[in-house]
Amino acid sequence: MSKTNAFKNILNSIKNTSPLVHNITNYVVMNNTANALLAVGASPVMAHAIEEVEDIVSISSSLVINMGTLSEKWIDAMLLAAKKAKTLNKPFVFDPVGVGASKYRSETAQRIINEATPDIIRGNASEIMALAQLTNSTKGVDSTVSSDTAVVAAEKLSKELNNTIVISGATDYIVTGNTIDEVTDGSALMPKVTGMGCTATSIIGACIAVEPNYHVAATVGMQIMGKAGNLAEKSAEGPGSFQIHFLDVLHQLK
């Protein structure tokens, strides 16, 4: 399948089938993420209660776990959901927000990866380097280094975990073993809006719901983000209006 075909096919499949994407995500971005999933044509559900996560995984087409605002009960729910997804062969995408910034975040990310290996992990350069235990350049949730710096870490991780690693940044890298794809679209306003990375992870969640090839799904997910970012920037006056335009162009993407 050519790259243009993959983009069109995945976008059309999302719009035609409106896959249910289960998100266990952080308080900061819940609303942005749900709106982005709706705009692209998917159907979001945000559910983190331990009492229901297994049921929600069972009816969903994919699972997205984002550890942006952690606490003990949420970690239990994340592990339960991730294991259920593995048991049912549902694709599972992980966003290790701020891994490396605290011992708690690093231990939690390792636990999730050890107990239920994600099919795709998407993080910024600092996060991917911290996960690969190469260096710790994490300040908080934003990266302190450019995405190219983390390609070696992503290759190492991808080979260890036998999955796909996405490094976001001015250039996005999608890494599966020795296969590396790049996406250079996007906007410098994107890192000025909170949760664009979290949105990218959930859009990948929508793509993996309709496309079984992890690498292709992750690449198209980042292409969708990049194209929408390019178009939104044209009519944006700053981060505030960018956010609104981003949802509009996401909805109009063909």
Ligand SMILES: Nc1ncnc2c1ncn2[C@@H]1O[C@H](COP(=O)(O)OP(=O)(O)OP(=O)(O)O)[C@@H](O)[C@H]1O
């Ligand atoms: N300088 C840039 N130019 C173009 N696009 C960018 C730039 N920086 C980030 N992006 C895009 O913004 C999106 C989010 O990536 P980023 O690396 O900022 O995520 P993040 O740090 O995890 O964000 P957050 O934690 O706030 O969700 C990606 O789609 C990425 O391609």
Ligand SMILES: Cc1ncsc1CCO
């Ligand atoms: C700012 C912030 N803090 C925890 S999660 C989050 C959203 C972007 O990752």
Ligand SMILES: [Mg+2]
């Ligand atoms: Mg992030």
